[in-house]
Amino acid sequence: MLLGRVIGTVVASVKYTGLEGVKFLVVQPLDKYQKPKGKPLVAADATAMAGPDELIYYEASREAALAMAIPFVPVDHAIIGIVDGVDIPNQESK
Amino acid sequence: MIIGKVCGTIYSTINHPFYDKRKLMIVDKIAPPGIKIDDYLIAVDSVGAGVGETVLVIDEGNSARQVVNDPQAPIRSIIVGIIDDIVINQ
Numbered sequence: 001m002l003l004g005r006v007i008g009t010v011v012a013s014v015k016y017t018g019l020e021g022v023k024f025l026v027v028q029p030l031d032k033y034q035k036p037k038g039k040p041l042v043a044a045d046a047t048a049m050a051g052p053d054e055l056i057y058y059e060a061s062r063e064a065a066l067a068m069a070i071p072f073v074p075v076d077h078a079i080i081g082i083v084d085g086v087d088i089p090n091q092e093s094k
Numbered sequence: 095m096i097i098g099k100v101c102g103t104i105y106s107t108i109n110h111p112f113y114d115k116r117k118l119m120i121v122d123k124i125a126p127p128g129i130k131i132d133d134y135l136i137a138v139d140s141v142g143a144g145v146g147e148t149v150l151v152i153d154e155g156n157s158a159r160q161v162v163n164d165p166q167a168p169i170r171s172i173i174v175g176i177i178d179d180i181v182i183n184q
Contacts, residue, residue: 067168081109
């Protein structure tokens, strides 16, 4: 799993069977100091509670589909949880 | 499996039900001789690892699901050991 920041939403009215009602969010992957790293991606929201600007962690590949309510859907990134806090003791220079 | 160093923890209250009461650690990936790679992952702890410890991490879904004994768990990365020493014979 990796950290990410929700930067937007995706609205799709026509979706594959099993994805009805699933929310899609645009996620910017972050490094451990919460600085952007890599290209944004679209993730399905398995918590159904994530919103814009929230710090989240997401899972990729097959495990993303397993996190959804219907487990065998075409999803390759899923938001697993909303981060309350990241604790990195003796942090090096940011 | 990969070798990593635990550098921090993550707290979360709103998450997938599987992750309730599970400890999430930020693990820096390291190359065996101790060289740091600029990459990390968030892994579930199954052995009681703490910050600063060198650990053995599985980053593969099927093995991780076997460790937690749940074939439907949305989990891929899991800490499965605490490393005491690494010896590399050149």
